[in-house]
Structure formats: C-alpha cells, structure tokens
Amino acid sequence: MNLTGIHHIAIICSEYKISKEFYVNLMGFPIINEVYREERNSYKLDLALPDGTQLELFSFPDAPVRPSYPEAQGLRHLAFQTPDIVEAVQELEGKGIKVEPIRIDEHTKRRFTFFSDPDGLPIELYES
The missing domain is CATH 3.10.180.10 (2,3-Dihydroxybiphenyl 1,2-Dioxygenase, domain 1)
Structure with missing residues (x-):
C-alpha cells in the first residue's frame, strides 16, 4: 500500500452557517467547493488547508451530538x-x-x- 498523506478530514456540524463562518472566516480556510444535496437535506463544503489536505464540512438533519468531551471513541x-x-x-x-x-x-x-x-x-x- 502506497499511502502518501491524508486527503481530507470530515466534520459533521449542527448549524451549517455557523460552522461555515467559523472555518472559512475565522480560521481562514478557502472554499474549494460547496454543494447542497437536496435529497439528503445536506450541505457539503470542501475547504483547503495550506498543505493540500482538505476539510469536508457536512450538515445532516438530526445528527447526534458528541457523546462526551473529549474522551469519546472516534x-x-x-x-x-x-x-x-x-x-x-x-x-x-x-x-x-x-x-x-x-x-x-x-x-x-x-x-x-x-x-x-x-x-x-x-x-x-x-x-x-
């Protein structure tokens, strides 16, 4: 297996607009692509990091909250x-x-x- 790095990290957020503001405007990650998937009532936002790694920001209706902080599995x-x-x-x-x-x-x-x-x-x- 020839793995050369991490391509992306995916995050599911509770409030898409708030998380988009945080990662784009406060953290400064440029937008690569933004898609609204009507069939899933879900946004997917691809953001660029300086080393080429990407963050994927998802919104899903009724996604469960993080079970504990910070020692949850995952x-x-x-x-x-x-x-x-x-x-x-x-x-x-x-x-x-x-x-x-x-x-x-x-x-x-x-x-x-x-x-x-x-x-x-x-x-x-x-x-x-």
Missing part, C-alpha cells in the same frame, strides 16, 4: 501546525475565540493549546 481532536503559536492565539482571541493557556508537550517540548469549534469539537494548535 476522532479525539484536529491538530493544526503553526510556526508561531503566540501569534495564532492572539489572532484567534482577537476574533473572539476562547483559547486555553499554552502548554508544553512533555515528550516533544513543543508548545500547544486547544480551542473548540462551534459544536465543541476540540481543535489543537501545535507549534512546529
């Missing part, structure tokens, strides 16, 4: 790499996003922090 969190975590935190806080205090990874000695998307999905910033 996806635990998304982690985005940044060269300057302090600058990234300041930008997020300037946009009204609450960010946890910056911590040091005990194993790698790198700085990291967490914040949440509109549905409470944990998002990590990890300084590269």
Whole structure:
C-alpha cells in the first residue's frame, strides 16, 4: 500500500452557517467547493488547508451530538501546525475565540493549546 498523506478530514456540524463562518472566516480556510444535496437535506463544503489536505464540512438533519468531551471513541481532536503559536492565539482571541493557556508537550517540548469549534469539537494548535 502506497499511502502518501491524508486527503481530507470530515466534520459533521449542527448549524451549517455557523460552522461555515467559523472555518472559512475565522480560521481562514478557502472554499474549494460547496454543494447542497437536496435529497439528503445536506450541505457539503470542501475547504483547503495550506498543505493540500482538505476539510469536508457536512450538515445532516438530526445528527447526534458528541457523546462526551473529549474522551469519546472516534476522532479525539484536529491538530493544526503553526510556526508561531503566540501569534495564532492572539489572532484567534482577537476574533473572539476562547483559547486555553499554552502548554508544553512533555515528550516533544513543543508548545500547544486547544480551542473548540462551534459544536465543541476540540481543535489543537501545535507549534512546529
């Protein structure tokens, strides 16, 4: 098997317009494609990350909420790499996003922090 990277990460949101605003305007991910699938009453929004990875944002009517935070089975969190975590935190806080205090990874000695998307999905910033 010749796997070369992650193509996309899919997220199901509760309020499509709110999540679209968060990921496009607050996080700054450019839109690749947006489709409304009438037969499913569902939106699918493809967003570009700088390394070529994509985020897929879905809306589904009556999708169940996340069972617990953060230790539910399945996806635990998304982690985005940044060269300057302090600058990234300041930008997020300037946009009204609450960010946890910056911590040091005990194993790698790198700085990291967490914040949440509109549905409470944990998002990590990890300084590269």
